[in-house]
């Protein structure tokens with residue numbers, strides 16, 4: 001019994017880390033396909049990190065209610081907004097996201113009681129840092145969407161997509177060098 | 189005899205006394221090196237070792253590092269005495285706050301300090317450095333007399349209040365730039381980073397046994413020193429110190445590529461004060477801002 005318990009904890013911890021990682025890893029390839037589909041026209045790529053208990057269910061509700069929203073968003077489900085490490089957001093930008101949405105339960109509604117409160121503090125600081133570095137804060141947005149707010153989810157996705165479409169691709173990040181500068185290499 | 193000779197003598201006497209009485213196992217302090225214009229950390233285990241201790245404006249390095257990660261054989265000792273300037277005491281308080289040290293096993297020999305020499309400043313080590321040679325942090329120091337100590341060496345002095353306007357001048361300037369210009373500014377700097385990790389190795393508050401950059405399953409931060417990997421590294425390093433950094437300036441001092449890391453740290457220091465009303469290193473009982481929350485925290489930025 002005990003053994004099984006540890007095993008299952010191990011597996012779920014592994015999945016929680018592994019899944020967003022693989023998702024982000026595949027994203028750049030997916031994005032190429034996207035471009036071709038729409039005849040070379042640029043389409044914004046938006047990653048939404050949503051929590052399992054509220055926003056994901058809200059998004060599901062939008063789906064079952066057959067509400068339409070712009071198809072630029074890729075949803076990554078995490079157990080709780082408290083699980084979203086700023087590293088996830090950095091990686092999403094690195095892999096070609098033009099905008100990011102982080103969304104979870106309203107304050108007081110967290111399935112784990114306090115995850116979203118912790119996330120709120122973490123991101124309050126992180127977005128200031130990102131802004132200071134020079135990323136436009138319209139590219140990194142936050143929302144509370146409950147399981148019943150399918151409509152709000154649709155509105156937010158549409159608004160974020162429109163905002164990013166107006167901003168254009170996140171060129172700064174995407175044009176960043178992937179090679180160390182030549183002069184950094186020691187002469188032989 | 190100069191003021192610094194007096195201070196050095198007092199430190200030697202006190203250290204020898206503590207060791208002779210068996211009150212501590214080791215005293216951590218500074219000693220001169222063969223290189224002029226430098227000092228280095230020194231460890232005294234016997235009263236006669238204490239003879240080499242000095243204190244002067246060349247004593248720049250932060251010794252609290254030796255209470256945790258720098259030398260396990262020293263931090264494992266039961267009773268440690270440490271020579272500490274005001275800013276070092278802030279780091280000790282922060283470490284105590286984060287339960288990294290047991291304050292009762294440490295005796296802090298606080299030294300009244302009028303400023304140390306900057307990374308590229310010049311100083312003979314006998315007199316106070318000239319204002320232009322002072323380290324940046326010392327210009328705005330508010331802890332010339334340490335705020336927590338077991339023994340105090342030197343005459344207590346009041347720190348003169350400094351204008352915040354001047355302290356954050358460069359940060360305010362950067363904030364006024366457009367996002368694209370800010371991005372260019374930082375890209376130019378981060379491009380030069382060689383990922384030596386000196387900035388984290390030297391930081392007393394970067395004490396994880398395994399840093400996130402060392403983790404390979406998954407590998408979140410690209411280990412190559414190209415601009416993208418450097419950006420992720422520098423941002424995450426600053427983020428992990430958000431609300432914890434005490435502004436001791438060791439990271440910037442040890443950066444071989446002269447990346448202005450203190451701009452990031454100070455920016456977050458100010459944000460943590462504005463958002464959470466917290467200043468690291470002043471009170472060992474305050475809650476750490478990113479480890480707690482209040483229900484009424486501002487969520488203006490969340491839709």
Ligand code: SF4
Nearest residue numbers: 274275301303326329
């Ligand atoms: S910051 Fe203050 S205590 Fe620290 S070296 Fe400078 S003057 Fe001394």
Ligand code: SF4
Nearest residue numbers: 391433434436437439
């Ligand atoms: S981040 Fe830099 S300034 Fe802040 S505590 Fe660490 S070494 Fe000191």
Ligand code: SF4
Nearest residue numbers: 381382384385387443
């Ligand atoms: S010390 Fe400087 S060069 Fe080395 S990793 Fe840190 S920022 Fe990069």
